[in-house]
Amino acid sequence: MDNPMRVVSLLRFLSIVITISICPCNGNLISVPCKEYERQALLMLKQDLKDPSNRLSSWVGGEGDCCNWTGVICDKKTGHVRELHLGNYYADEEFSSESSSLGGKLNPSLLNLKHLSYLDLYRNDFEGKQIPSFLGSLKSLRYLNLSEARFGGTIPPQLGNLSSLRTLDLFDNLLVVENLQWISGLSLLQHLNIAGIDLSKVSHWLQGTNTLPSQLVELHMSECDLGVLPGGISNMTSLRVLNLDYNSISSIIPIWLYTFSNLETLVLSENNFHGEISSSIGNLTALVNLDTSDNQLDGKIPNSLGNLCKLMVLEFSRNNFSGSISEIFESLSTCSSGRIELLGLSDNNLSGYLSQLGNFKNLGSLDFSSNSISGPIPVSLGNLSCLESLDIGNNQLEGVVSEVHFTNLTKLKYFYASENSLTLKTSLDWLPPFQLNTLFLNSWHLEPSELPAWLQTQTKLYALNLSNTAISGIIPTWFWNFSSLGLGLLDLSYNQLYGKVPNIDSMSSEVINLGSNQFHGSLPLFSSHITTLDLSNSSFSGTLFHFFCDKTDGPKQLEILQLQDNFLNGEIPDCLDNLQNLTLLNLENNNLGGNIPASVGHLGLLRSLHLRNNHLSGEVPTSLQKCESLFLLDLHKNEFVGTIPTWIGKSLSHLGILSLRSNMLHDNIPHELCSLRNLQILDVADNHLSGAIPTCFKNFTAMANFSNSRDPILFSTISFGDGEASFEDNYIENAILVRKGREMEYNKILTLVTSLDLSDNFISGEIPEELTSLIYLQSFNLSGNLLVGKIPSKIGDMRWLESLDLSRNKLTGQISPSMSKLTFLSNLNLSYNYLTGQIPESTQLQSLDRSSFFGNKLCGPPLEKCSTTHGGSSISSGDQKKGGIGRLLEDGWLDLSLGLGFAFGFWSVLGSLLLNMPWSTGFSRFQNNIVSKLYAIIQEKL
Ligand SMILES: *[C@@H]1O[C@H](CO)[C@@H](O)[C@H](O)[C@H]1NC(C)=O
Ligand SMILES: *[C@@H]1O[C@H](CO)[C@@H](O)[C@H](O)[C@H]1NC(C)=O
Ligand SMILES: *[C@@H]1O[C@H](CO)[C@@H](O)[C@H](O)[C@H]1NC(C)=O
Numbered sequence: 001m002d003n004p005m006r007v008v009s010l011l012r013f014l015s016i017v018i019t020i021s022i023c024p025c026n027g028n029l030i031s032v033p034c035k036e037y038e039r040q041a042l043l044m045l046k047q048d049l050k051d052p053s054n055r056l057s058s059w060v061g062g063e064g065d066c067c068n069w070t071g072v073i074c075d076k077k078t079g080h081v082r083e084l085h086l087g088n089y090y091a092d093e094e095f096s097s098e099s100s101s102l103g104g105k106l107n108p109s110l111l112n113l114k115h116l117s118y119l120d121l122y123r124n125d126f127e128g129k130q131i132p133s134f135l136g137s138l139k140s141l142r143y144l145n146l147s148e149a150r151f152g153g154t155i156p157p158q159l160g161n162l163s164s165l166r167t168l169d170l171f172d173n174l175l176v177v178e179n180l181q182w183i184s185g186l187s188l189l190q191h192l193n194i195a196g197i198d199l200s201k202v203s204h205w206l207q208g209t210n211t212l213p214s215q216l217v218e219l220h221m222s223e224c225d226l227g228v229l230p231g232g233i234s235n236m237t238s239l240r241v242l243n244l245d246y247n248s249i250s251s252i253i254p255i256w257l258y259t260f261s262n263l264e265t266l267v268l269s270e271n272n273f274h275g276e277i278s279s280s281i282g283n284l285t286a287l288v289n290l291d292t293s294d295n296q297l298d299g300k301i302p303n304s305l306g307n308l309c310k311l312m313v314l315e316f317s318r319n320n321f322s323g324s325i326s327e328i329f330e331s332l333s334t335c336s337s338g339r340i341e342l343l344g345l346s347d348n349n350l351s352g353y354l355s356q357l358g359n360f361k362n363l364g365s366l367d368f369s370s371n372s373i374s375g376p377i378p379v380s381l382g383n384l385s386c387l388e389s390l391d392i393g394n395n396q397l398e399g400v401v402s403e404v405h406f407t408n409l410t411k412l413k414y415f416y417a418s419e420n421s422l423t424l425k426t427s428l429d430w431l432p433p434f435q436l437n438t439l440f441l442n443s444w445h446l447e448p449s450e451l452p453a454w455l456q457t458q459t460k461l462y463a464l465n466l467s468n469t470a471i472s473g474i475i476p477t478w479f480w481n482f483s484s485l486g487l488g489l490l491d492l493s494y495n496q497l498y499g500k501v502p503n504i505d506s507m508s509s510e511v512i513n514l515g516s517n518q519f520h521g522s523l524p525l526f527s528s529h530i531t532t533l534d535l536s537n538s539s540f541s542g543t544l545f546h547f548f549c550d551k552t553d554g555p556k557q558l559e560i561l562q563l564q565d566n567f568l569n570g571e572i573p574d575c576l577d578n579l580q581n582l583t584l585l586n587l588e589n590n591n592l593g594g595n596i597p598a599s600v601g602h603l604g605l606l607r608s609l610h611l612r613n614n615h616l617s618g619e620v621p622t623s624l625q626k627c628e629s630l631f632l633l634d635l636h637k638n639e640f641v642g643t644i645p646t647w648i649g650k651s652l653s654h655l656g657i658l659s660l661r662s663n664m665l666h667d668n669i670p671h672e673l674c675s676l677r678n679l680q681i682l683d684v685a686d687n688h689l690s691g692a693i694p695t696c697f698k699n700f701t702a703m704a705n706f707s708n709s710r711d712p713i714l715f716s717t718i719s720f721g722d723g724e725a726s727f728e729d730n731y732i733e734n735a736i737l738v739r740k741g742r743e744m745e746y747n748k749i750l751t752l753v754t755s756l757d758l759s760d761n762f763i764s765g766e767i768p769e770e771l772t773s774l775i776y777l778q779s780f781n782l783s784g785n786l787l788v789g790k791i792p793s794k795i796g797d798m799r800w801l802e803s804l805d806l807s808r809n810k811l812t813g814q815i816s817p818s819m820s821k822l823t824f825l826s827n828l829n830l831s832y833n834y835l836t837g838q839i840p841e842s843t844q845l846q847s848l849d850r851s852s853f854f855g856n857k858l859c860g861p862p863l864e865k866c867s868t869t870h871g872g873s874s875i876s877s878g879d880q881k882k883g884g885i886g887r888l889l890e891d892g893w894l895d896l897s898l899g900l901g902f903a904f905g906f907w908s909v910l911g912s913l914l915l916n917m918p919w920s921t922g923f924s925r926f927q928n929n930i931v932s933k934l935y936a937i938i939q940e941k942l
């Protein structure tokens with residue numbers, strides 16, 4: 001093959017030769033030079049313009065024809081200046097956008113260009129200055145392009161005098177629009193772009209008819225802060241292009257829109273359009289591009305879509321459409337299937353099987369991910385020879401996918417197919433026809449169940465996810481060589497891979513997840529580029545020394561490091577200053593000993609430090625104060641001694657979760673802790689703490705107020721890759737809570753969880769009545785201490801309490817009657833105190849196990865009847881729910897339609913759903929949706 005560059009330059013040369021040879025023969029082409037007064041006008045214009053990159057260097061005084069100046073086009077016959085092309089098209093070239101833009105002021109000398117019909121000032125920088133009102137006097141102007149030129153202030157109504165104007169582009173300026181009346185004066189206007197301009201103040205006016213010129217052919221109103229559909233559009237039956245995306249329009253698609261028979265492009269995405277699409281959509285036979293993605297449209301997608309024979313782009317993703325996908329494919333097959341290039345149906349409620357796909361000969365992008373499509377993938381997929389991007393993830397597809405499914409997919413680059421029940425069966429010597437950039441097959445079944453040898457042929461692979469694919473064996477050497485090519489993301493987690501992992505410091509990957517396998521040997525070394533590394537839950541052993549301390553090819557970028565659940569031993573090396581970008585460090589469940597090294601103080605970005613279940617000892621180091629970003633500190637189950645440092649309250653003010661459980665800390669709980677307003681989980685159980693419970697615990701605001709945030713706590717790497725293959729790898733924060741003696745892991749719903757656990761210490765004194773103001777506390781455990789006095793009388797105010805354990809103390813008196821108000825309580829333990837009298841009556845308390853009350857002098861259900869001499873209080877409340885949420889959980893029973901008045905324990909419900917679920921990049925989005933939806937339902941019912 002010839003060098004293509006050479007071919008291009010040859011063609012250019014030819015065209016020059018041709019031009020030169022033709023010109024002399026054509027006398028008519030000799031043009032009239034420009035008019036002197038117009039030349040002067042241009043020079044004055046230049047004088048007032050800032051032109052830092054000297055783009056107008058050809059605009060000079062003296063002799064010379066101004067028709068030859070940069071950006072100036074004259075009428076050849078008359079010599080009048082007709083067009084000014086002053087747009088900044090250099091931004092993406094060698095100049096930076098600032099330096100190549102024009103700025104300053106537009107001189108009114110422009111008015112001397114009486115024949116000016118075209119003015120383009122695209123992407124210059126007029127620094128928020130007003131559009132000069134004299135522009136309205138350019139009577140000949142037919143084309144005015146001010147897009148992205150950073151004009152500001154109000155739009156001068158004089159623009160309405162531009163009676164010849166056909167095209168007006170004001171896209172994305174800094175304009176404030178209080179009045180758009182002047183637009184109705186533009187009686188010849190065909191093309192209007194006011195996208196990116198806040199029109200919320202004139203939305204009322206936009207409702208009227210005859211507001212916008214009804215002869216418009218193209219109207220762009222994206223991102224205009226519209227909340228209602230401008231009624232004025234209803235007259236514009238000549239529209240060919242209507243673009244309303246990125247507004248907040250809440251409306252059905254109005255019936256009049258289906259009469260716009262000239263429409264070629266209709267973009268309604270990113271709004272709140274709801275209701276069904278009318279079957280009259282089939283009347284819009286000129287449609288080429290239809291985009292209603294990111295709305296709440298529902299119902300079936302009408303079969304009349306089959307009448308739209310010109311369709312090339314059809315984007316219905318992220319709505320609530322239901323019905324069968326095969327019906328959609330069938331209707332499109334009526335006439336448009338051969339033309340369609342993009343078909344987007346993702347994130348809907350579509351079901352059914354896939355039918356024949358072979359007709360979609362031009363399809364380049366097909367996305368029906370996150371639906372409920374089942375059955376096998378038809379072999380005709382292999383006919384889609386234009387297919388570049390295929391996303392079928394998160395469905396219920398099943399069956400075998402084999403080589404024949406890919407026969408003619410020579411252009412396939414992006415293949416996302418995670419979370420299906422599919423099996424990929426390929427021969428050992430398969431040579432795939434494609435060169436993939438992205439391959440996501442997580443939760444597939446691979447046959448043979450090993451790393452596919454054909455991956456070696458994929459020299460352009462950037463992202464590979466084979467998580468949970470049941471592959472086993474030793475990772476072959478070719479794989480490491482191949483993956484050092486340019487793989488940015490590698491996920492082989494949740495498999496049965498074993499053997500040693502070699503040092504792969506030549507790999508340029510940003511994200512590597514090899515977690516949950518059976519690798520052994522010492523930790524491999526990685527390149528400094530890596531930002532996320534997960535080697536957790538394997539059998540790695542040895543020390544952390546080389547891994548942390550060896551200098552690599554540059555400063556380490558590592559942000560997320562997960563090494564938990566291995567057999568690592570030795571000390572945490574004192575060279576954490578090598579890892580200053582760390583935001584999450586998880587070393588829990590290893591055999592690490594020694595102190596936490598002082599260099600931990602270099603981790604100023606660290607938000608999460610998991611050291612649970614090791615043999616770390618010594619005092620909690622003071623250098624930890626410098627980790628001011630910490631949100632989670634988990635030192636549970638180690639051998640720390642000394643006191644709870646007072647500086648925690650002051651320095652670690654972002655702490656939300658603090659667990660010091662099961663260590664050997666002694667002395668009082670410092671009052672300084674009380675300034676941790678964000679603390680939602682405090683666990684200091686099983687230490688040697690003494691003294692009283694600080695009354696200032698009432699200051700734990702996060703335990704007193706209902707959490708507004710329902711989002712999981714994410715650790716995101718900055719997105720990497722680009723275009724179709726850009727990724728953001730999210731790790732979800734988790735915390736272990738001990739409840740009813742069991743360790744439970746919370747992750748997705750962690751922000752909703754609150755807990756205070758001081759159990760098994762030597763804490764004395766009374767339970768401060770003030771603590772009852774922590775009304776959002778869900779789990780409260782004071783058992784196994786030396787507490788005296790009564791149960792706080794206002795305990796019933798803590799209406800979110802789901803678990804309350806006051807057992808094994810020296811509490812006296814009667815059970816506060818207010819306790820019968822705790823309707824969400826599923827776990828109560830008051831055993832082994834000196835409580836007396838009758839157990840207050842409420843369905844909730846009586847449904848609990850008798851053991852909750854053992855070892856006291858209590859009577860009444862569920863214990864024996866009180867003898868009449870006993871007296872005691874008896875409170876009954878009418879509308880108690882049967883059983884507790886804990887019971888729902890234990891039975892694995894959940895029915896949202898029960899209308900139980902979900903104002904209780906909802907977090908536990910979500911918890912049971914999501915607890916310990918394996919997650920993956922693709923799947924987590926799905927789970928988050930469940931949480932959000934449940935939360936919305938629950939809030940409605942509150
Ligand atoms: C204005 O100029 C920009 C840059 O050339 C172009 O993309 C846009 O389409 C123009 N606007 C109109 C309405 O022609
Ligand atoms: C716009 O519609 C109204 C009725 O809704 C009609 O009276 C008026 O003539 C229409 N204007 C144009 C320009 O078609
Ligand atoms: C679409 O066309 C059908 C058949 O011509 C007609 O009955 C129906 O009213 C049209 N829909 C609209 C909204 O004009």
Ligand SMILES: *[C@@H]1O[C@H](CO)[C@@H](O)[C@H](O)[C@H]1NC(C)=O
Pocket residue numbers: 382383384385407408
């Ligand atoms: C693949 O493409 C070739 C050439 O375009 C064609 O002859 C063949 O029928 C196609 N095969 C399939 C399965 O579509």
Ligand SMILES: *[C@@H]1O[C@H](CO)[C@@H](O)[C@H](O)[C@H]1NC(C)=O
Pocket residue numbers: 671672674675696699
């Ligand atoms: C608790 O909060 C109150 C009121 O905001 C404040 O005055 C007090 O100093 C706080 N106590 C502690 C120990 O932080």
